[in-house]
Structures are given as structure tokens and as C-alpha cells.
Amino acid sequence: MRAYQEEALEKILSFACDQIPAYRHLRSVVARFRPFDALQEFPLLDKETLQSDMSGYLPRDFDRIPHHECSTGGTSGNQLRFFLDDQSQSIEMAFMHLQWARVGYTPGCRKATFRGVEFRSVSDRIYWQPNPVYNELQFSPFHMNEATLDRYLHKLGQYRPRFIHGYPSAISLLADFITRNRLKTGIRLQLDAVLLASEGILPGQRELIEEAFSTRVYSWYGHSERVVLAGECEKSPAYHHFPDYGILEIIDDNGNVLQKEGEPGEIVGTGLINRSLPLIRYRTGDKARMLGHECACGRSFDRFDQVEGRWRQEFVIGKTGSRISLAALNMHGPLFDHIVRYQYYQKRAGELQLRVMVSSGFTALEKKALQEAYARKTGSELSVEVKTVEDIPLTSRGKLRRLVQNLQTGPSFSEI
Template identity: 35%
Template sequence: MIIKEIAKKSPYFIQRPIRSIYGIIPYYKKLGKIFKNTYDFLGKSQYWNKEQLEQYQVEQLKNLLVHSYNNVPYYCKLFNECGFNVEKFKYLDDIDKIPFLTKDLVMKNTKDLMAKNFKKSDFIYSSTGGTTGKQMRFFTQKNFSASREWAFMITQWSRIGFDYKNSRRIILRNQVLPKGRLWIWDNCQRSLVVDTYHLTDENIKKIIDRLNYEKNPYIHTYPSAVAIICDYIKRTGYGLTYDLKGVLASSENIYVGQRELIESTLNTRMFSWYGHSEQCILAGECERSNKYHIFSEYGYTELIDNKGNVIRDNGIKGELVGTSFNNYVMPFIRYKTEDYACYSQDQNCKCGRNYKLLDSVEGRWLQEMIITSKGNKISITAMNMHSDIFDNVKNFQFYQDTPGVCIINIVKKSSYTVKDENVIYRELSKKLGNDVILKFNYVNNIERTKGGKYRFLIQKIKT
């Protein structure tokens, strides 16, 4: 793990030999026991009957609730105030008595949400991407949260043939590559990492040539990024010369017609899933349909209406609320995600799994695009920053009305200084590159739409 951290933080000329050496170690050995145990467990539990899955959730919730009451100041106070007795918890719907956790509450009570029975070194800093204009910082559990998360991810990818020991990926997401490079080979992940910030026609042609050379069978991507490449292939007829096994798409809503474009152009299945940084809910498409299986072993998922009432009937849209089994250092219990979904009318799946099924998910990440001076598009999803650069910012929003120029509107906290502006400029400029000028505009508040919704990017350029 130390080698991996050095590789992440070092310049590319130092990273390259470190990654090459690290890549010699068999991938499955680098993943560790937590990953292996979770992965093996899911191989069996995903086919449990409904009673077994429910019993597992009751046991996991009981463990989490007892731990939280005994070790987390926020929950000790909350449970006492609402009269919730953790020792009497027996049924899933007993959790209805606990008030919801929101992003604002997490930000206001960060310290009190941290478990007292863990060492400081057990806490790993994390943050949300800021789609609501507020970037929330929180902590996950070292050597546990990420390992379990990856085991679940690989398990759902295996539905379309992905083998964690042998399969290779093409990654089209938000990695910032060394200047002048359109791709790098990452031995640590056995993946070809491709630049998504400079998808001009000229660069796309070069990227396609590289993909045809590498012949990696899976593309791990944002839907918007691979759609840009598919649009190029449709227009020019210049495409892949080998067969893909699947497109692994996440982090964005899938627009009408987009799945058809991607699947028909690349002649393969696009497999999507819903998850989020807080790791409370994970739901992935089934190999037998486009419905989403909610992992019962990952956490406890609820749907609520706009009055906070739990929705138990199928076909009714509500907000997703999650309780995570992946994080004991900073438990999230009944966390309101601000994402929406509905249970499928038909809860019987041909695959034989008994997980609860969602028809679709409406997430916060829309496929909004920043237009560069050269006319190519950068998905706003790729601007997602899981770091502390916005810690001294109340709200922020991107605005564009001129190709090649992007304004970031910022509502400052009292602790905000010139140093924050310099850091934000440096980190965002790494992603935007030389083809977009970033400008700062300080405002008192961020305007919302007529419907009261927040937009991460206000795009005024007609494309």
C-alpha cells in the first residue's frame, strides 16, 4: 500500500518505474483479505433467498446500530433524544424511528460522527463531488471500506464476464494524465487510462488506433465520454476492429437513445450501475435485463416520499435513503442521497437473485459539457474533485457562455483566502488544460432553477 501511495503522489517519470514494479505482483494478491473474503462471500450470498438476505440485513444493522450508539457521539445523543433503543432492534422497519441524516447534518456534525474507538490512522479522508454545489467531507475506514467496495464492484461486473484476475480495462473517466499524453498504461490496474479532456476528432482517431492495438475487452467509462467516441465512429466510419465484451458505465444518468447509440456502435452490452461516494447504496444492472439489483449485503436501502414517509409499494418514485455496512469509523445511518428511483413493478428476476429491483435511477450527475476553444467537449462529471480544495467554499457552480472560457461562481466561507483560489485554479486547470480559461466570480448565493433545483453547470452555448 505504501508503494501505491508513492506512485499516486509522484511525478509521472517516477510513477512509471514504480508502477511497473508494482504491476509485477499478481493483481489478486494486491487486493488483500478483506476483498477476497467479501468477493467469495458474495459469490454465494447473491443467490440467497429473501429470508436469508433479510436476516443478514437485520444482523448487520443491529451490529452497526449498537456500535454507533456506544462509540459515535452524534448517534448516542440522537438515539436518546428520539427514544430509540438499539438493544430492542429486531426487524428492518424498526429503523424507521431514527431521524434521517442529511448532507448538511454531516457537514455540521463531522467531528461527532467520528467513532471514538478507532485510531486517527484508521480514518481516510474522502469527499463528495459537489454536484449540489456543496462539497461534503467525510471519512471512510482504512483497509476496509475501499476493499469491500471493490469486491462488490467486481462482483457486479462479473455478470457480463469480467474476471478480476485476468480481465483488462480501458478507463475513460476523470484521470488527469501527464501533459501531452493521450493515454498511459497502468500496470497497477492492468488498464489503459485514456484522456477524456481533449476528445477532438484528431485525438479520438489516435485513441481508437491505440485501443485496436491494446484490444482491452472492457471499457470503464462515463456514458458521455464513450458517447463522444461513438458519435465520431458513426460520422467517420473509423472504429474498433476487435470485439468488446462490455461497456462498464457509471456516475451519470443515461439519456434517451444513448444506450442504443453506444451498444449499436460498439456492438456490445452497456452495463450501468448506481453508487455514490458515501458508499451507502450500490445497485447494478442485471445481465438478463436493464433493471438494477440493490445489493442487500452492501447496506440497507429505503425509498421515501417528499414528506419523509417510507415507500414500500412498487412503481412509486421516491428519494433513495441508505445505511452503509461499509464504514464503521463514520457511520451513515438513514442518509438521504438526493437521488431518486422507484422499485420495479415486477420483482421476479430470471437471473435467480432475490435482491430488490429498481427500474431506473435519477442521479445528480447530469451529462453537462464544457466546450473548449477547439470545440471539443469535457463532461462536467470529469470535473468531480474528491479532495479538500473546496473545504473553505460554501457553494460553487460552473457557468459558460463562450467556448474556451469557463467561469466558476463561488460563495466563500469566512475562512476562504487567496490561497484557496490558487489551489482551486491549479487543480481545475489540470483537468481543463490549455484550451479552457478558468475565471473566478465571487457571489453571495447560487441561483437555482425555477423548480428550485441546483445545476452544477449553467451552459449557455448552443451545440
């Protein structure tokens, strides 16, 4: 695997030096050093640098590479637009299926999902929709409360999935309901595993979910930019990085690569599967603790745990008292093309204001389209008003509050 990794890294570094303006001056470095040594001569790349000089990081043959535009999920309130090869989605899914196979998943397995997709036909009593493409039944995370969870549980009992997949915040809400009402409902699900995605797992949630569903929790680490992907194994909840997906580094506050097991630092990745915008030594902004390679599963991959960063769980309160994760509200793409910064503000349950700082190209039609997109997502449970503002102040530490709530009860301010 090391030989494959070296070869793949040499190709991506050579491609970058030949094609990308920001790296042309490093051509002699790549020619002179072995790939992993050459990599250390490349500068660290952060989101702000990429945003301010995107043209400097696009390859000369950009238009010849089949690609599509993407954006980050906007957890910082400031989205990054970038590009991925068209084939990268199928490669990504292959890696996902490979790691899910560690807990018995195959593409033919029946799955129930709790994620923030668009729900077009949710009614007062039906909070799910089929998705035959992925052989799954999608459950709305926007309508989960004490009055509706019984219907969710009964539908799960009828559907009989082998796996549940979704946000820890939504699934733990259902797990808590099951724990409190197990004797009343009599419903027993036969699950192979619960697959948790898109949010960090809070203390106690893993144990709560495993006890409620009588199965193991499986989680993984990844992001839209596709430079690092790591999943748990059969024996450990530590994240095992896929060496053929990207190159993982963990650095200290001074940018030095950490070598000692147990040291905390920032996750840095170099992607191996995307040429339309190769990200080399890309700073993810996420913190983790580096672990040794040895594991009882037998894989000698780079490992880490204790991830902190973009995965925090934050909630807004719906009309019926449902706790709606910001991960479920997450939206990105062309709708945010002219939005510089945004922030959620909630004063009353069931009502949410999206405050946006916009560029000169923002139109009334874009504002209307954004508001309609949120309405399609949340239905009657949450009314979202889009409001343009001149400024969204940062905290004294220069951080952006993604959510500000002035409710009498509910979550307090959370900083990103």
C-alpha cells in the same frame, strides 16, 4: 442473506447507539425491537443536517478507527466532507469486481477508461496514458472532438481492450463517430462489455453504444457515501441492490417507506461497511422506481430503475469544440475545504470561470492551487479561471445552477 443482513444491521445500530451522540437516546429501541423494526424508529438523515452537526454523528472512538477524509463530488455545488474506514476502499472494489463479473470481467482483463483523472503528459497527438495498477489505458475525455477521435479509435484498435469503462457522455461521443465512420476506419473492437459510470444514461445512448461496439452496456448505481450499491444483472438493466453492502429503502415525499412495485420515490440507504461515520437512513437525494424482487437471473435482491438526480449530463465547450462533461471536471477534497458554494460559468468556448463563495479561511495560495489543479486536468483544451464572489444566487425554486452558459450555441441552463 436476510439473516446476515439482520445481524450486520443489528451491529451497526448497536454501535451507533453506544458511540454516536445523535443516536444514544435510541438505545432502548434497538434493545427492544428486531433490527429492521428498530431501523424505522431512527430519523431520516440528510446532507444538510450532517454538515451542520458533524461532531454529533462521529463515534466516541473515532480516533481509534483507521479512517480517511473524503468528500462528495460536489454535483450540487456544495460539497459534503465525511469519513470512511481505511478498509472500505478494498471492500468497495471487491463489490465492484463481483458485479462486473456478471459480464465476464476479472482484475486481469485489459480495460480502456474514459474518466476525468489527471493527465500529465497529454500532447497535441497523444491523449492517453497507461495505468498498470488497474491494467488499463486511460483516455482523456477533455480532448475528444471530430479532429481527434480518429486517433482515439486507432489507439483503441492497437490496445485491444476487452472492456471500455467510463462516462456515458464520452463513450457515446466515440460511439457516434464509429457509427458514422465504420467503413472508412475498418477498425473492429472485440469487447466483452462497456461499463458506464458516474452519469445517468440518456435516452438512446445505451442503444447507440451497444450498436457501435457490438456488445452490451453494463451500468450500476453507487455514491461516495457508500450506503447503497446496485448493479445490472445478466438478464436485466434494472439495478439489483447488494444486501450485504447496505440497507435500501425508497420513501415517498412524506418519508413513508414504499411497498408497492412501480412506485417512485427517494433512495435512502443505511451503510453496513463503515464505522468511522455510520450513515443511518441517509437521504441520497436521488429518485428511483421500486421494482419487485423476482428476476430471471435468480437473485432475489431489492431492485429499482429510472434513477434521477445527481447523474445528469452537462457539458462545457473546449477550445477545439470538444464537449467536456462536468463529471470529468469534478474535483473534491482539501482544495474545497474553504469553499461554501461554487458554480461554473462559460461565455466563450475554451474558457471557463469557476465562481466560488468562500469562508474566512480561504487564501490566495488555495486559489492558486485550485487553478493549477484544473490546469493539470484540462491542459490547453480549457482555461479555468477561479473567481471569488460574494453570492451565488439560487433559482426561484431554491435550486443551484451548477453550470451557467451564455454561449451562442451549446447546452442551455441545467438545474440540479
